[in-house]
Amino acid sequence: MPASSDPADGDLELAGVSYSYLGRFPALDRVSLTVEPGERLALVGCNGGGKSTLLKILAGLAFPDSGTYRAFGHDVTEDALEDEQFNEAFRSRVGFVFQQSDAQLFSPTVREEIAFGPLNMGLGADVAAERVDDLLRLLELEELADRAPYQLSEGQKKRVAIASVLVMNPTTLLFDEPTAALDPGTQRWFLDLLDELGRSGKTLVVATHDLATMDRLGQRQVELGEDHRIVGAD
Amino acid sequence: MTFVAEPEPTVPTVPTVSPDWLVGRDVGLCPCGCIGRRRRGAVLARTIDSAAGVTRQAMTADETATRDGLLQRLDPRTKLVGLLVLLLVASLCRSLVLLTVLYLFTVALAAASRVPVWSFVKRVWLFVPLFTAVVVVPATLNLVTAGHIVVPLGTWFGHPVGVTTQGLRGAALLTARVATSVSLAVLVTVTSSWPRLLSGLRDLHVPRSFVMVAAMAHRYVFHLADTVTDVYTARRARTVRPESTSGTRRFVGASAGVLFGKASHLTSEVHLAMVARGYTGESRSLRPPAFRAVDAAALVAVAGAGCLMLLASRAGLV
Numbered sequence: 269m270p271a272s273s274d275p276a277d278g279d280l281e282l283a284g285v286s287y288s289y290l291g292r293f294p295a296l297d298r299v300s301l302t303v304e305p306g307e308r309l310a311l312v313g314c315n316g317g318g319k320s321t322l323l324k325i326l327a328g329l330a331f332p333d334s335g336t337y338r339a340f341g342h343d344v345t346e347d348a349l350e351d352e353q354f355n356e357a358f359r360s361r362v363g364f365v366f367q368q369s370d371a372q373l374f375s376p377t378v379r380e381e382i383a384f385g386p387l388n389m390g391l392g393a394d395v396a397a398e399r400v401d402d403l404l405r406l407l408e409l410e411e412l413a414d415r416a417p418y419q420l421s422e423g424q425k426k427r428v429a430i431a432s433v434l435v436m437n438p439t440t441l442l443f444d445e446p447t448a449a450l451d452p453g454t455q456r457w458f459l460d461l462l463d464e465l466g467r468s469g470k471t472l473v474v475a476t477h478d479l480a481t482m483d484r485l486g487q488r489q490v491e492l493g494e495d496h497r498i499v500g501a502d
Numbered sequence: 503m504t505f506v507a508e509p510e511p512t513v514p515t516v517p518t519v520s521p522d523w524l525v526g527r528d529v530g531l532c533p534c535g536c537i538g539r540r541r542r543g544a545v546l547a548r549t550i551d552s553a554a555g556v557t558r559q560a561m562t563a564d565e566t567a568t569r570d571g572l573l574q575r576l577d578p579r580t581k582l583v584g585l586l587v588l589l590l591v592a593s594l595c596r597s598l599v600l601l602t603v604l605y606l607f608t609v610a611l612a613a614a615s616r617v618p619v620w621s622f623v624k625r626v627w628l629f630v631p632l633f634t635a636v637v638v639v640p641a642t643l644n645l646v647t648a649g650h651i652v653v654p655l656g657t658w659f660g661h662p663v664g665v666t667t668q669g670l671r672g673a674a675l676l677t678a679r680v681a682t683s684v685s686l687a688v689l690v691t692v693t694s695s696w697p698r699l700l701s702g703l704r705d706l707h708v709p710r711s712f713v714m715v716a717a718m719a720h721r722y723v724f725h726l727a728d729t730v731t732d733v734y735t736a737r738r739a740r741t742v743r744p745e746s747t748s749g750t751r752r753f754v755g756a757s758a759g760v761l762f763g764k765a766s767h768l769t770s771e772v773h774l775a776m777v778a779r780g781y782t783g784e785s786r787s788l789r790p791p792a793f794r795a796v797d798a799a800a801l802v803a804v805a806g807a808g809c810l811m812l813l814a815s816r817a818g819l820v
Contacts, residue, residue: 329774352782359780370725371771376696383788388780393788400788414568418724436779 278340279304280326280440280471285335287321295321297496298335303473305439308466310485311475313492313499319475320367322492323442326473327364360389363438367445369425373417378409378428381417385436403431423454430461440471447478459484566692571615573693578702580797584804585690591808592682597815598671601678604811608685615693626688630681638676642669696720700785710783717785722769729764733757 280303287296295318303309303326311319324330325337328344337344340361342354349355366372375381382403386396404410407427412420417428426446433441447455455478462484466472474485482489493499567574573581588604595601612622640646642665643655649668656663691699696717703713737753814820 324774327778329778355782356780359778362778364775364778366771366775368768368771371768372775374772374776380695380697380788384776384781384786385779387786387788388782388784397788418728432779 279338280473281336281338282322282325282332283336283338285325285332285337287318287325287330287332291333294496296325296332296492299492299496299498300335301490301498303440303471305471306469308472308485308487309474310482310487310489311473311492312477312482312489314494317492317494318496319492320444323364323444323473323475326440327362327442328358329364356389360436361438362440362442363433363436364442365426365429365433365444365446367448369422369429370418372429372432373425376416377414378417378420379404379413381428382432382435385432389436399435403435407431407434422449423451426450426454426458430458438470440473441465443472443474443476445475445477447476447481455480566615566617567695569616571617571693573611573615573689575796576800577793577797578694578698579705579793580800581690581694582699582702582706583801585686587804587808588686589683591811592679592686594812595679595815596675597820598675598678599820600811600815601675601682605678605682605685608682608689612685612689615689617689617692622685622688622692626681626685630677630684634677634680638673641676642666642673644669647672695787695789697785697787698789701787704785713785714783718769718773722765722772725768726761726765729761729768730757733760 282299282301285296285299286294288294299318299322301322311322313319321330325332326339328337328339328349331337331344331346339358342348342358344358349358373381375384379400382400383396386399387393391399404413407430409424409427409431412424412428417425420428430446446458450458459480462472462474462481466485472485474481476482476485489500490498491500576584592601592604595604609619609623613619644651644662644664644666645658647666647669649666651662651664652667652670653665654662655665694702700713700717703716704710734757
């Protein structure tokens, strides 16, 4: 495991985390989990087991009802993320690719979409444009640069969604059902990308039902059961 | 001693035997052939298709913003301030002639900005009657606006009722105001990219929450149009017999609830996706705004022309 020596690339630690929607529908029940830097983790389990919720908590987009979440040595709470510096530091380290690409693509053009993150990180327009061009080239999206994201196919949307997160160069990448609704060609492309990201030392957490993704990810699997608890880990 | 075995926990199982009706053929199906009796497409279907089409057209208008036209060369802040000035002029101007000149000037600006003129005019005039008719029609009658009756409509409780010259003039003035104002607003939005426009609003100190709501609304409207179309199409696919009007009404009511739920969920997801990529309420663009000499000249010209029009209108010269 290519663990990083940079303390800023520390563990993601969930301790006894519970979460319920509207206070009535449990999604996670006393989940404890540590993701080490550079680790590749497959999050598996039944539908409704709480995988997406767990990813949202890891991304600092939902906050536990009870239990704690620490990332890079700091507690991640709603209050902490209101701090401008911590928010910027956390958001630029953790990238989240949503299951539903449509929710993630909201800008008028693919180019603006990919630039959204770096511009919000405070990078200058020139640097952001350079990064966008690199990503367009890398993910073979150059011809789509000036198209509206909603005009694209599902596979193209997913590639733009991934580009919009990769452009921020996060150390940790969270993927929610990344291969759902993708054709076999795009799935192969995604798995190759996952390999490359893993080799470069990125921390990868992937919620998936897809056996090929689980095999390719390979390192560790954590299973969430119907009772919203971790029932098994390899 | 006897041991009583504990009962096995009840585990829900997937039925392995399908019901008979599912594996058999339904009897009495309608013969599969034409009988020559046709129905026109439902009003609801046409309305939904048109609404979705208009929304899509509006969303693709961003392509107009990238054309090399007159207004596209201006800084979005210049356009926003200019819009504000001209909207004020349109609201305060009492001359129908001057309002018509302002409207024609707007259409000329659209042409110079390479906006398709016919669709621009059509888009505005499609909505103007809708929003003004309710106010304008009663105002033409002598019951609301006293004056000389030019079109008598009979008597009501012994009083003559009809359309007055003053009422018609007031209606024309209001319609011209609305048409000009809507045209100006549409022109600014179609000639500016949305991120730059939002960024311009923030630079002009428009509250962050307002800009955020506008950004979310714009980003969501296309999904909403698509969802409406999908919900209706899914229903149409399962509608075997002609629907009654009351059934259609019930469907519209129920769909509104479903859409609200879906809209709320997706809006929340979109917002989370924005926050995950560092969004804090500020809108930023790849092309930062640049205020140049041409912007200053445009502002001076708009302000000067606006003042002249208002003075002429107040002095009753036109």
